[in-house]
Amino acid sequence: MIYFDNSATTQPDPEVLRTFTAASQAFFANPSSLHGLGIEADRLLGRAAQQVAELAGMPDGTVVFTSGGTEANNQALFGFARANAGHGRRILISSVEHPSVLNTAEQLEAEGFEVLTVGTDGNGRLDLSDLERKLSQKTIVVSIMHVNNETGAIQPLEEAGRLIRRKAPRAVFHSDTVQSYGKLAIPGGPDGPDAISVSAHKFHGLKGSGALILKRNAQIRPYLFGGGQQGGLRSGTVPVAHAAALAKAMRLAEEARGELQFGEWRDELIRFFGGWDKVRVLGGPESAPHILSVAIRGIRGEVAVNALQEKEIYVSTSSACSSRSRSESHVLRAMRIDEDFRHGVIRLSFGRQNSREEILRFKEVFAEFMDTIERV
Ligand SMILES: Cc1ncc(COP(=O)(O)O)c(C=O)c1O
Known part of the structure; x- marks a missing residue:
């Protein structure tokens, strides 16, 4: 066939499956447990988080392990909007975002945020002058995907970032890089996004695992509450083997990219x-x-x-x-x-x-x- x-979705790479099985067996303990097994699991989790941050081009950043791209996008929009509501209420997204961004923005609108949509041209590329017109000092979140899942259109993230930094310096710039990670370089530097979402199953990793990676200074609030795991950002027992498998999948994807x-x-x-x-x-x-x-x-x-x-x-x-x-x-x-x-x-x-x-x-x-x- x-x-x-x-x-x-992709077929998982056998190496990722091996990492997942080995980590599930040897590091099955709860990384929050105080005993030695828990401490070892927590160490592996820390190493996986560091690798994911480095592979995402944000070595000093924070990694929130999630159940995939949908949750990473929800966490980004809810988390950045609520943490920055003191500076303004405006959120900008493009008209061609994945439903996990579009529908989350709709929820935020129902909570009283102002959501504006930035249009595209006939090739599905972001209209930068529309973005420029809609950016303001009151803009707190801008979410623009890197590669569109339906058409493959690549959005001009750096040009968008330059406009955002100039016209909305307090805004957090998030990008859904679910379709681009491992295929294209993610723009870094001051004009690159402050946070990106990735999903392992799009690059030969496992379904049910992804991450939101954010720069150190990006202000965020949790949107899942419970035992306060992952520094309080995402409650729930952390799936250590998934984290290790995600780091492996990202490394293999980056190595193969060229x-x-x-x-x-x-x-x-x-x-x-x-x-x-x-x-x-x-x-x-x-x-x-x-x-x-x-x-x-x-x-x-x-x-x-x-x-x-x-x-x-x-x-x-x-x-x-x-x-x-x-x-x-x-x-x-x-x-x-x-x-x-x-x-x-x-x-x-x-x-x-x-x-x-x-x-x-x-x-x-x-x-x-x-x-x-x-x-x-
Ligand atoms: C651009 C984009 N964002 C987010 C997602 C959601 O990712 P997940 O399936 O891991 O929830 C997808 C999945 O198709 C996608 O293509």
């Missing part, structure tokens, strides 16, 4: 899709190398997904989390994709286990599929 749905050939495959496929008037590539060569979404005129995306599946090729419609709901994608709407293309979107997303041979096989099968639909 050929699995091109790595933006939905070797990935996704960009060549993406460019080859863009040329290939250019052979049909009915097929439109969303995003294009300036998008992330591992995500390629195309819209096919006059069909529903599910038809292509099913036809490819018959040949054991697995892709998704625009995004796995929304593909089972019949509602239209907010990202495609924000990009103003024509009605007759909008329903026929399929997304290919590559992972470390894919190969060039699989791209060639995909081309063969897709060409057969296009022949069939052109005949009817």
Whole structure:
């Protein structure tokens, strides 16, 4: 089989599984326990946190281990908004954020915060002048994703960061890097984000594990309350083995990043899709190398997904989390994709286990599929 749905989730790397099993067996104790086993587990947890912070480019930062990207984004928005409410009420997000940011912002709006949405252009790239217009001294949180999960559009984080620092110096700049971590370098330095969210299962780690990593000076409040674990930031017994496995997955992803050939495959496929008037590539060569979404005129995306599946090729419609709901994608709407293309979107997303041979096989099968639909 050929699995091109790595933006939905990836197959875990066997090395990550080994780390998880070994840590679960040898360091099963509760890291909050006072006895020697607890202290050893806590030491491993501390090492994992340090590695995660370093691999995220924030060696002095704080790591909050979470259950994944959704929780990291919830923690970021609730935590930064509530901690900084004394300076203002305005929160800015882009119109193409993942639902875990969009719906959290909606909750904050219901709590009395002012949420403004920053638009994008036809390629799904952030409109920087709209951002500039909406930033103010009263802005306390700005959340802009790095790579869009539906189209692969890369957001100009450094340019956004420069505007944020100038026009809203007190704002915390958060970025959902769930789709970019391990594929692109995360912008660091003074214009880079103050906090990023990562999710292990998007880079060959385990589902149910992720982190919010924040710079030391970013003010945050917890949003899960209980026994006060993780410095009071996220209560609940800390899953030490998950933390160790996340650090391993991040290290493997970073080590492999330079070797990935996704960009060549993406460019080859863009040329290939250019052979049909009915097929439109969303995003294009300036998008992330591992995500390629195309819209096919006059069909529903599910038809292509099913036809490819018959040949054991697995892709998704625009995004796995929304593909089972019949509602239209907010990202495609924000990009103003024509009605007759909008329903026929399929997304290919590559992972470390894919190969060039699989791209060639995909081309063969897709060409057969296009022949069939052109005949009817
Ligand atoms: C951009 C983005 N953010 C957040 C998430 C949520 O991550 P998780 O599945 O770990 O909750 C996803 C998952 O699809 C995503 O693509």
